Amino acid sequence: MAAIEVQGIRKKFGKLVALDDVSFSVADGEFFCLLGPSGAGKTTTCKSVAGLVRPDEGTVRLAGHDVGDVEPNHRNLAMCFESYALYPQLNVFDNMASPLRSPRFRLSDDEARERVGRTAEMLGVAQLLHRGVDQLSNGQRQRVALGRVLVRPAEAYLLDEPLAHLDAKLRTAMRAELKSISHGDLTTTTIYVTHDYVEALSLADRIGVLREGRILQVGTPEEIWDRPCNAFVAEAFGKPRIGFVDGGLVDGEHGIRFVSSDGAVEVPVPGVEANAGEAVRIGVRPHDLELHPGAEDVPAGRVRVDGVVYVLEHLGRQTEVTVQVGTALLSVVVPREDVPDLARDDRVGLSLDPCAVHVFARGEDERRISS
Incomplete structure (x- = not known):
């Protein structure tokens, strides 16, 4: 050897x-x-x-x-x-x-x-x-x-x-x-x-x-x-692929937050190595998202965003649900029995843990800026 x-x-x-x-x-x-x-x-x-x-x-x-x-x-x-x-x-x-x-x-x-x-x-x-x-x-x-x-x-x-x-x-x-x-x-x-x-x-x-x-x-x-x-490496691993949302960083009461360009997504981004005002892109893997078909509260520590069902793909015991949140498309995989009555254009919620959000700079290299 x-x-x-x-x-x-x-x-x-x-x-x-x-x-x-x-x-x-x-x-x-x-x-x-x-x-x-x-x-x-x-x-x-x-x-x-x-x-x-x-x-x-x-x-x-x-x-x-x-x-x-x-x-x-x-x-x-x-x-x-x-x-x-x-x-x-x-x-x-x-x-x-x-x-x-x-x-x-x-x-x-x-x-x-x-x-x-x-x-x-x-x-x-x-x-x-x-x-x-x-x-x-x-x-x-x-x-x-x-x-x-x-x-x-x-x-x-x-x-x-x-x-x-x-x-x-x-x-x-x-x-x-x-x-x-x-x-x-x-x-x-x-x-x-x-x-x-x-x-x-x-x-x-x-x-x-x-x-x-x-x-x-x-x-x-x-x-x-x-x-x-960077964003390319993040996208190269995982299926469904990681979902991206473009926006910028703003100062919040409890630290820097991410706000999407269309205002549909707002989430704290702890540990980000950038300043308020910078344009960034966040990535969220499907396994870090949870689907909420109703209007119920999400578990403590998670942030909810609302959207509509874009497409449903039934994969045996699981269903891949793609949700349109503003102009972004985010995918989540859930057990089939959890989505029996969903159809295209139904309103749903997605929740995520802010610590699971990947933050990337905008630009040619789209380098990672979150810890």
């Missing part, structure tokens, strides 16, 4: 800036997720660590050593590509066994067979070992590509969207399997690329959030969920 340090790497492809001063570190044995939308620079970052892309600036260190001049085949890193990159002329067994027959390992046939069999069983492709690649579905090819990585010893694993082409049921099962082996057999340093916040939250020891080639925040899943550094 080896720690990975990425320091100030920049990469341009023509006029496109793919990576812009990307820096982070991955501890020895840590499972680190890179999360971001398409085009954020996740794959380019992984390829820079692997040596398949040479950064224009910055350094990559493995186990404390600068590997800028080390060829990819000498870095002893194993990478799983989203595009599979399987050998079309080989069957599943030979694809998975190919790293074990390289000059680096040269394992005996019995050792290779044992390793491939164990890994194939773990990934649910043991019955496919004698099939050709052209006889596999995309999901099966994805698992074979992942198996070819996990079957071999390596200083670190670089997994680029390894579950992207699996159906929802299989993706959930494979996520659980990866979670199990990442805290058991797979104790190797791992960088895992994904656009799925659920994968990042459930698998990672720490997460790095990328946007347009820049690292916005690095932290544990709990840190990023509880204290997103």
Whole structure:
């Protein structure tokens, strides 16, 4: 195993800036997720660590050593590509066994067979070992590509969207399997690329959030969920997504308060690091809201805002209710039995705990300003 340090790497492809001063570190044995939308620079970052892309600036260190001049085949890193990159002329067994027959390992046939069999069983492709690649579905090819990585010893694993082409049921099962082996057999340093916040939250020891080639925040899943550094990071995690309301800060009798631009939302914002008069945006996660179909009082310590039902989405035992509060849309998920008679345009109330409100500055970075 080896720690990975990425320091100030920049990469341009023509006029496109793919990576812009990307820096982070991955501890020895840590499972680190890179999360971001398409085009954020996740794959380019992984390829820079692997040596398949040479950064224009910055350094990559493995186990404390600068590997800028080390060829990819000498870095002893194993990478799983989203595009599979399987050998079309080989069957599943030979694809998975190919790293074990390289000059680096040269394992005996019995050792290779044992390793491939164990890994194939773990990934649910043991019955496919004698099939050709052209006889596999995309999901099966994805698992074979992942198996070819996990079957071999390596200083670190670089997994680029390894579950992207699996159906929802299989993706959930494979996520659980990866979670199990990442805290058991797979104790190797791992960088895992994904656009799925659920994968990042459930698998990672720490997460790095990328946007347009820049690292916005690095932290544990709990840190990023509880204290997103800006509005983009807050919106990247959670479904239904966090609801935003634009407005400004005003002085109140008991401290600074937030008042929305349309006056429909007014709530105290304790611990905000800004002055009255500043334009801000607040964010409230759906799980921090409570629905009140009637006019009853809300529990002590909570603040009520009123609105109308915009849309109802029945999701089995739960119902997602989107409420229009002034010009803003806020979502809340409630048990189905709590909304039996609601319909569009019905008047309802929402209550929230002021301490659960995220406050962000207005502007290009929309940075967090609440503690």
